[in-house]
Amino acid sequence: MSARYRCGTGERGGQMINDLRCEEVIEKLLDYLDRELDSETEQALANHMETCRACYSRAEFERRLRARINEAGRAAAPDSLRHRVRALVERY
Numbered sequence: 724m725s726a727r728y729r730c731g732t733g734e735r736g737g738q739m740i741n742d743l744r745c746e747e748v749i750e751k752l753l754d755y756l757d758r759e760l761d762s763e764t765e766q767a768l769a770n771h772m773e774t775c776r777a778c779y780s781r782a783e784f785e786r787r788l789r790a791r792i793n794e795a796g797r798a799a800a801p802d803s804l805r806h807r808v809r810a811l812v813e814r815y
């Protein structure tokens with residue numbers, strides 16, 4: 724998967740999408756997912772993603788990634804602790 728997303732200019736007859744560039748959307752994406760933006764900015768991002776497939780998939784990707792990290796974090800913590808305890812027990 725390429726790390727760079729380029730879009731916005733040139734699409735739709737050169738019309739800028741909601742005056743937000745993809746770089747700005749990516750920059751605010753984490754706050755957007757955390758719902759920490761003011762409603763105006765949040766709406767602007769949502770609008771941008773409706774018309775910009777690259778940013779939309781980027782947001783979806785981040786969202787899924789975070790969900791997985793949350794799950795993994797919940798599942799992994801007790802597990803790694805158990806391993807550590809077992810390692811200690813086996814040493815003595």
Ligand SMILES: [Zn+2]
Nearest residue numbers: 730745775778
């Ligand atoms: Zn975009």
